[in-house]
Amino acid sequence: MSEDKDRGGFFDTGWRPSGDVHRDEDGRPHDHPGVREDVGLGVRASRALAMHELLVEKGVIGEGEVDEVIEAVSKRVPSNGATLVAKAWSDPEFRTKLLEHPKETVIESGFVPEHNADIIVLENTPEVQHMVVCTLCSCYPTQLLGPPPDWYKSFSYRSRAVTEPRAVMSEFGLELDEKTEVRVVDSNSELRFLVIPRRPDGTDGWSEEQLATLVNRNSMIGVSAATEPGTD
Amino acid sequence: MSAAAAPKLEFSQGDRVHVKDMTPANHHRTPWYIKGRRGVVLEFIGMYVNSETRAHGDSGMPELPMYRVEFEQTHLWFDYPESQSDKLWIDLYEHWLERDE
Numbered sequence: 001m002s003e004d005k006d007r008g009g010f011f012d013t014g015w016r017p018s019g020d021v022h023r024d025e026d027g028r029p030h031d032h033p034g035v036r037e038d039v040g041l042g043v044r045a046s047r048a049l050a051m052h053e054l055l056v057e058k059g060v061i062g063e064g065e066v067d068e069v070i071e072a073v074s075k076r077v078p079s080n081g082a083t084l085v086a087k088a089w090s091d092p093e094f095r096t097k098l099l100e101h102p103k104e105t106v107i108e109s110g111f112v113p114e115h116n117a118d119i120i121v122l123e124n125t126p127e128v129q130h131m132v133v134c135t136l137c138s139c140y141p142t143q144l145l146g147p148p149p150d151w152y153k154s155f156s157y158r159s160r161a162v163t164e165p166r167a168v169m170s171e172f173g174l175e176l177d178e179k180t181e182v183r184v185v186d187s188n189s190e191l192r193f194l195v196i197p198r199r200p201d202g203t204d205g206w207s208e209e210q211l212a213t214l215v216n217r218n219s220m221i222g223v224s225a226a227t228e229p230g231t232d
Numbered sequence: 233m234s235a236a237a238a239p240k241l242e243f244s245q246g247d248r249v250h251v252k253d254m255t256p257a258n259h260h261r262t263p264w265y266i267k268g269r270r271g272v273v274l275e276f277i278g279m280y281v282n283s284e285t286r287a288h289g290d291s292g293m294p295e296l297p298m299y300r301v302e303f304e305q306t307h308l309w310f311d312y313p314e315s316q317s318d319k320l321w322i323d324l325y326e327h328w329l330e331r332d333e
Contacts (some may be wrong), residue, residue, distance in 0.1 A: 118278070135263050162265065166314045182318040184305070188261045190280040190298065191323055
């Protein structure tokens with residue numbers, strides 16, 4: 001199989017979203033909405049499958065082990081963090097516990113702690129805005145927020161977050177008051193940070209479930225505010 | 233972080249420190265932009281596995297004290313264009329810090 005057939009990533013199944021540009025033999029783009037192109041397995045996917053079969057055959061891993069890991073990874077989503085933030089907004093006692101004993105509180109709340117790393121929770125207020133970056137790589141609380149977005153891993157974000165954080169936040173739609181102190185928090189391999197954004201006005205009496213819908217991922221990284229009610 | 237007995241600590245809250253300006257050949261997680269810069273210890277945050285040795289196949293033991301250190305953005309960046317009160321926080325192992333008088 002030639003390399004140019006290898007269009008996809010590690011577990012490429014050949015499926016393409018219907019919006020993907022597809023060309024006919026004359027190079028004219030056209031699409032087949034809803035149709036799955038059957039392009040077959042790429043080189044890497046074939047290699048991965050072959051290795052998987054061998055590892056199972058030799059007893060290095062169990063039959064369903066890879067599926068279990070994929071299943072576990074798929075449970076790492078930003079709504080985990082949003083649940084914690086919404087509860088902290090609603091319950092002052094929980095808020096204090098989450099800020100003072102974050103790891104224990106995360107576990108007690110039924111979430112998986114970060115692998116090999118501590119978790120620290122920081123709270124944004126009208127006076128202080130915490131904004132998280134990992135200048136050296138992409139350290140991120142994946143158990144609570146899912147995999148980091150591409151921009152978080154980009155060289156541009158990793159450098160500009162420390163040299164011009166307010167400009168970056170402004171591009172994410174957050175215009176901070178000059179008097180609000182910005183604290184850029186540079187992560188390392190042993191710690192992960194979760195930010196509690198400010199609770200939006202006009203949400204008195206909202207349930208935790210309703211509040212959680214306002215807690216967007218970027219607000220828990222500290223680059224933007226929680227979603228204003230009615231703007232979602 | 234381990235819940236082991238309280239270690240003997242070199243620094244405490246409010247201490248003025250600077251980051252050692254060195255570039256050891258081993259893996260280390262002290263970014264260049266704070267090397268040699270002056271900051272203030274915010275708190276001792278705990279004992280953590282030594283990622284500098286763990287990265288080379290070692291166990292990373294014993295755990296080392298880590299401190300959260302605050303830097304003025306205006307001190308880190310020449311002509312910092314944003315608010316004069318802005319800060320940078322980073323967590324550093326004790327052996328990267330030296331006391332400022």
